[in-house]
Amino acid sequence: TQLLEQSPQFLSIQEGENLTVYCNSSSVFSSLQWYRQEPGEGPVLLVTVVTGGEVKKLKRLTFQFGDARKDSSLHITAAQPGDTGLYLCAGRSSGTYKYIFGTGTRLKVLA
Amino acid sequence: GAVVSQHPSRVICKSGTSVKIECRSLDFQATTMFWYRQFPKKSLMLMATSNEGSKATYEQGVEKDKFLINHASLTLSTLTVTSAHPEDSSFYICSARGTVTSGSVIDTGELFFGEGSRLTVL
Numbered sequence: 001t002q003l004l005e006q007s008p009q010f011l012s013i014q015e016g017e018n019l020t021v022y023c024n025s026s027s028v029f030s031s032l033q034w035y036r037q038e039p040g041e042g043p044v045l046l047v048t049v050v051t052g053g054e055v056k057k058l059k060r061l062t063f064q065f066g067d068a069r070k071d072s073s074l075h076i077t078a079a080q081p082g083d084t085g086l087y088l089c090a091g092r093s094s095g096t097y098k099y100i101f102g103t104g105t106r107l108k109v110l111a
Numbered sequence: 112g113a114v115v116s117q118h119p120s121r122v123i124c125k126s127g128t129s130v131k132i133e134c135r136s137l138d139f140q141a142t143t144m145f146w147y148r149q150f151p152k153k154s155l156m157l158m159a160t161s162n163e164g165s166k167a168t169y170e171q172g173v174e175k176d177k178f179l180i181n182h183a184s185l186t187l188s189t190l191t192v193t194s195a196h197p198e199d200s201s202f203y204i205c206s207a208r209g210t211v212t213s214g215s216v217i218d219t220g221e222l223f224f225g226e227g228s229r230l231t232v233l
Contacts, residue, residue: 033221040202099145099153
């Protein structure tokens with residue numbers, strides 16, 4: 001069974017601080033996605049990474065896919081209260097269309 | 112972008128009854144849809160892969176007779192929770208796999224999620 005472990009599980013920080021969320025697995029993924037989910041809603045896709053070592057930026061968010069395609073990180077610069085939510089990574093192995101979700105990181109940014 | 116709609120968004124039912132949740136891709140055809148279950152403050156757990164015109168593929172530990180999935184058309188998949196019990200109360204989310212084309216077919220495997228359906232079994 002594939003496992004995608006995210007760390008930390010919970011994070012509460014002050015507005016303006018930086019943070020990094022990690023997504024780790026022993027499995028190799030052909031692609032990895034990051035989502036943010038608000039309570040009572042479906043997840044919203046932030047980014048998809050497919051190449052080992054790939055770095056993508058989305059405004060204050062920086063996503064990196066590990067060289068071996070087993071891990072990924074999400075870095076948020078100058079966090080804002082609007083960044084509050086559940087962050088989920090999801091990996092897809094080659095030969096399958098299904099994504100397995102990570103354990104999740106709940107972020108709260110205090111004003 | 113691609114839109115996936117779930118209905119109902121909230122449902123309350125009595126123990127022992129069956130509940131059907133619909134997942135529709137509104138502006139694209141989805142040969143593959145996925146059903147997830149999410150417990151409060153937890154991540155999404157993949158329940159099954161729904162394939163149009165064929166039987167669903169269930170993940171280990173998911174009772175296929177309990178959670179009936181039907182994908183009768185390219186835009187609709189349904190999840191029926193049969194003989195529901197309070198422990199079936201959860202947030203159920205569907206997603207449809209989209210295909211991006213740019214000249215040639217490029218499948219990024221992007222998932223488009225529905226809004227989710229909250230089931231409460233009394």
